Amino acid sequence: MPYLTTELRGDVALICLDRPEKRNAISDAFVEELNAAITWAEAVAKAGVIHANGPHFCAGLDLAEHVRKTPFEGVHGSRRWHEVFGRIQRGRLPWISALHGAVVGGGLELASSTHVRVADTSAFFALPEGQRGIFVGGGASVRTARLMGVARMTDLMLTGRSVDADQAERWNLVQYVMPEGAALDKAVELATQAATNAEISNYAIIHALPRIQDMATDDGLFVESFIASFTATSPEAEARLNAFLSKKAGSKVAKPGSNE
Structure with a gap:
């Protein structure tokens, strides 16, 4: 039975986690389906959304499958998660996730x-791995810790506590908090907007920014100057800049909440 469904809305590819009877727990087969869905999305879309069917986004690792693995099989499984999730983080498309229930x-x-x-x-x-006698294996020690900080991640792993959406926003785990049931519409709206950007700009944003954060200040500024110059001289950038200068493009930055 498929664990995912896909849909194309204009230039936005939607990937839906669809294993609600298991709270969308991630198995090896699940990861391989996700990998195939990413390949599909990159071929047909300019931005992507990941969301889920059922009461929960995803309750984590399929423990029933994991407990049967040898340690070396566990290492290979973890590395495969890293590889596939890395295709989202540093692939061709900007990805927006719509989250509800258990994350x-x-x-x-x-x-x-x-x-x-x-x-x-x-x-x-939540990150309950400590209570399960295991350690995070899908990239949290790198990706999630960099979002919310090591101290907060340590707290979650040691205590097993969970935080709500408002707390997650304060911790930088999420960027938007919507009323219940409205996350997917907002994610599609954001992805649709991102899909209108120049492809080279989106690529630079999702690839360069995280790498620059890992650099020393002077190194990051040096790299930034080259990326800025390279993107600004692309044919698409030239056309967009000229459209803005001739007031043909409605791209003026407006104050939030205004009708300008």
């Missing part, structure tokens, strides 16, 4: 690989 363990790791996270008020976040 726990591997579910939070999957969400952390997306570029913008939208939660509704039903969402809650």
Whole structure:
């Protein structure tokens, strides 16, 4: 039985986690379906949304499958998660995740690989691996820790507590909090907007920004100057800049909430 469904809305590819009877727990087969869905999305779309069917986004690792693995099989499984989730974080498309219900363990790791996270008020976040006698294995020690900081991640893993969507926003785990049931519409709206950007700009944003954050200040500024110059001289950038200068493009930045 498929664990995912896909849909194309204009230039936006939607990938829906569709294993609600298991709270969308992530198995090896699930990861391989996700990998295939990413390949499809990159071929047909300019931006992507990951969301889920059922009461929860994703409750994490399929423990029934994991407990039967040898340690070496566990390493290979973890590395495959890293590879596939890495295709989201540093692939061809900007990805927005729409989160609700449990965003726990591997579910939070999957969400952390997306570029913008939208939660509704039903969402809650946790990393309960410490209570299961295991350690995070889907990238949380790198991606999630960089979002919210090592101290907060340590707290979640040591205590097993969960945080709600408002707390997650304060911790930088999510960027938007919507009323219950409204996260998907907002995620599609954001992805649709991102899809109108120049492809080279989106690529630079999702690839260069995280790498620059890992650099020393002077190194990052040096790299930024080259990326800025390279993107500004592309044919698409030239056309967009000329359209703006001739007032043909409605791209004036407006104050939030205004009708300008």
